[in-house]
Amino acid sequence: MSGKNKSAYPFYIIIGTLGCLVGLSQLNYRLSYKDFQFRKLDLLSDLRTDSASTNNQKLTAAGKGNSKLSGLDSSTGAANPHVANPDHAHDFMSYTGIMEYPSPVPGDSSAGMQHFFNALRELKTGKRRKVRIAYFGDSMIEGDLITGDLRDSLQHFFGGAGVGFVPVTSVVASFRTTITHTFSTDWKDYHYKNSPPSNITLGLSGHTFYPGGNSWVKYSPVKKPLLDKFQDISLLYGPVASGTVTINDKAYTLSGSETVNRLDLEQDTAQPSLMLRYSGGAMPFYGVCFENGNGVYVDNYSFRGISGVELGHLSAEMVRRMQQKRPYDLVVMHYGANVLFRPELTDYSWYERPMKKVMDSLRNDLPGTSFLIIGTADKSYRKADKYITAPGVPALLQVQHDLAASHGTAYWNLYAAMGGDCSMVKWVEGDTVMANKDYTHFNRTGAAKVGALLYKAIMNEYRLAQP
Structure with missing residues (x-):
């Protein structure tokens, strides 16, 4: 043979081998001496999109972000109120919408955010003049940070003007x-x-x-x-x-x-x-x-350096009289930065016990008022040569979530809304700086974004709660 014909030998060998493999793949039997079975060869398996697999992936993605009640994707940040159905489809650690929980008291109209949303609807239809929010927090909200942007957005939509x-x-x-x-x-x-x-x-x-x-x-x-x-x-x-x-x-x-x-x-x-x-x-x-x-008013009750347990020192009589003189339809509890004073601490039972008493007292002294517990923001600390999320963050979020669930309030996970694990690092070191170098506190830009995220979560829930 000529050199040209000899050069085609490798090609013939490859074609022959593939032919044998394809033929063998059509055999569908099991060898008796071993638990082995030939299966059909699919030469395009790495390129072909299997319809069943694709559908399963879509269902899985939807299941992670959908409420059994709303059927909406979590990327919208919206969850239909869970008040009527405590069997949640959401993972509270990753869900960015507001989660609502049924009250332990039967017939309680303040469960989740029901009362607050009813008040907003009445405001929109002219059945009431004002809706007020008492927003409690630490240094994260001092100087009207977060609350100022939330107030501005709510007032532009529902009406009202003034700082409260x-x-x-x-x-x-x-x-x-x-x-x-x-x-x-x-x-x-x-x-x-x-x-x-x-x-x-x-x-x-x-x-x-x-x-x-x-x-x-x-x-x-x-x-x-x-x-x-x-x-x-x-x-x-x-x-x-x-x-x-x-x-x-x-x-x-x-x-x-x-x-x-x-x-x-x-x-x-x-x-x-x-x-x-x-x-x-x-x-x-x-x-x-x-x-x-007429409209919505957000009162900023910031107090630097506290964890929220200090609210237990408030007089029940004062709280009740305040509600008579200046009634609130929603109470927001936004704490965490001062609880995470030891980044690697993961046992927050010392915090959970007094906070249960605080929530019991406030729920008792403010009957009919909706409550929203905001889970802590991400907090990073330096370990070895880089900043990472403090191990205490997920542990504290668990406590805050459980407080909401056991007291029939609403819950919003700020940590998840920020982006989850190590998100504070991105907020500090990103192209747009949104937090300070303490890897704990937001600057004005970051606070404005948090206010916008909270407003979006509230409005998504409000629209889904329409009768």
């Missing part, structure tokens, strides 16, 4: 951008951390303020949409036989024996700011509320 509750003094007044707030230095601030006398009742913010010799506080609106003027103003104060306060050069006599008393004012448009002076004797003040028209 503002305390008499604040350590972050100069940092806050939703109101201009200045005050004299002679106010005495009793709060969670300085062991107030037993005869002093702390306000809902965890503070009660007593004036000094010539105390004053000034509030001014800022040049931002929905925050540029004061209209409906309420001064909240404690029990007093008689006292005189001067507000924008007009004297008002204050009196009241209740734990929480309220003086309502209508702002003079010629005086955009509010200047309050008090030079009388001892009298407890809590703060001032700013609202403008």
Whole structure:
């Protein structure tokens, strides 16, 4: 043969071998001496998409993100309320929507977020004037971070204008951008951390303020949409036989024996700011509320350095009176940063026990009010040569989720919404910096994103809860 014909031998051998393999693959029998079976050869198996396999993958993906009630993909961040069906299809550690739980009390209309969503519907249809949210948290929300963006979004959709509750003094007044707030230095601030006398009742913010010799506080609106003027103003104060306060050069006599008393004012448009002076004797003040028209109001109750168990020090009578004077339809509990003080700690039973008592008390003192527990944000710490999620984060999320489930409240996992494992590293080191170098706290950009994520989760749930 010529060299050309010899060069074709390898090709003939390959073709012959493939032919034998294809022929053998058509045999469908089992050898008797071994548990072995020929199966048909599929030369395109790596390229062909098996329909059954594809369908199974789609069902699996859908099952991870769908509620048995809603049938919506989790990528939307929405979950139909689970109040009617406690058999959840969601993994609370990875789900980014709001999860709702049935109340342990039969017929409780505040289970999950039912009451809050009903209130929003009534607001939309003109059956009520205002819907209020009390947002409790630590330094993650101080300076109106997160709450300011949430408030703005809700007010643009549902109506309302105004910053809501503002305390008499604040350590972050100069940092806050939703109101201009200045005050004299002679106010005495009793709060969670300085062991107030037993005869002093702390306000809902965890503070009660007593004036000094010539105390004053000034509030001014800022040049931002929905925050540029004061209209409906309420001064909240404690029990007093008689006292005189001067507000924008007009004297008002204050009196009241209740734990929480309220003086309502209508702002003079010629005086955009509010200047309050008090030079009388001892009298407890809590703060001032700013609202403008019908709509949604979000009150920021931040307190630096606390874990949430401190709310157990609030007087039941004060909480009930506050609800009478300024009723809330939703209470948000946003804590975690100060619980994770030891990153590798994973036993949070010491935290769960007092928090159960806090939730029991608040649910009892605020009947008919919806509650939303927000799971901790991601927190990273340096181990070896890199930052990783603290082992305590998943453990604390479990405790927070269980508190929501056992008390019939709603739950939102901020850690999952951020992106889950090591997401804080990305928020700190990404192209758009959204958190500080402590790998714990958000900056303004990050806080705005969290506010937007929470607003989206609330609105998705609200729409799904429509009757």
